[in-house]
Amino acid sequence: MIDLNVTEEPLDISSCIDWVMTPESGGIDVFIGTVRNATKGKQVLRLEFEAYQQMALSEMRKIAEQAMDKWPVHKLAIHHRTGTLQVGEVPVVIAVSAAHRAAAFEACRYTIDTLKQTVPIWKKEFFEDGEVWVAAHP
Amino acid sequence: MIDLNVTEEPLDISSCIDWVMTPESGGIDVFIGTVRNATKGKQVLRLEFEAYQQMALSEMRKIAEQAMDKWPVHKLAIHHRTGTLQVGEVPVVIAVSAAHRAAAFEACRYTIDTLKQTVPIWKKEFFEDGEVWVAAHP
Amino acid sequence: MKVKVLAFGIARDIVGGSSAEIEVTDEANVDDLKEVLVAQYPRLKQLTSFMVAVNNEYAHGEDILQQHDEVAIIPPVSGG
């Protein structure tokens, strides 16, 4: 089972974990992205995330289905936040349950790695002296 | 920084996650062990965990220190529960924060894999028709 | 024909809005559209890369555009 969400509201890590837990599961792996206070040594004030909402959900579903094809996973949740986030806030939560931990770890890692490559969400970093769309330019 | 706990009380996943979060962190990986309702196709009623408390904490500290030597990790928490656990309850939580996700994933995986090999904690499975200390016999 | 093209992230800044009406030939494909876009908004060329999505899917260069397709410029993604 797959649970996807792209929302401006703060993400609820506990509810993602509760949702993936099943009596058949022996292990859950959870990845939580957090806004770092610096990038390449430069202080970050805040981030802004923008999503192409409908396509983002569609690409997230593809990733979740691929992960469930590749590994024996029970449930997989991907929640991504949009809007303005301060340092320490959580842009993304991925939770994966499986009978055995190897599948949970590998599917979770695959999901975040692929999400960062294919899901149409964009991050802008705000510094003291300006702002930049991450990865936009070589 | 390292936070270790071996306790009869239910584990608090959220407080482990909150504890490892730092403004320098960009990613947190969390592993949550859960009691499965079956093992090798046989229904499990409940588990009992017993720890050699002092040595368990000492071995957990070694693992955490090794993980922090091997990967650039900020904070690492290992909490393990003892006593009787029902299906769906949580015997172990491992949370790891790092600037980049690869370190968090790898340190978390290393920690649970090594914990299962070296930390003196024992699990007894209770079935309809008996009970067994896991891994005791070939 | 005129195609409405959505723009996100840095593409929104370059296009100067969240969408633009782009004139392309009938039977134009995605590569044709990209050519028109780059001619009209040269700063798109400076991006690491940019993709086009049609109806919420990444499109191939040879995909033919239809009048009522939902078309979007997808600059390098950076979610997570």
Place this chain on the structure above:
Amino acid sequence: MKVKVLAFGIARDIVGGSSAEIEVTDEANVDDLKEVLVAQYPRLKQLTSFMVAVNNEYAHGEDILQQHDEVAIIPPVSGG
């Protein structure tokens, strides 16, 4: 000398309690203790393996035991 040996998990069941007083020769090492334990509790031989810990550390066979060491039988662990 007499050494107090703690027993956990299945070792506690085999020993019949959470600790046992074991008589070993002075200057006995960990291998000597394991021999005495197996002679006294033959079911220990059926385990996948068993280790001995001295003062909260896994011990080597040649480690010499002291009277007041905290000694423990460590059957195969299964935490997590």
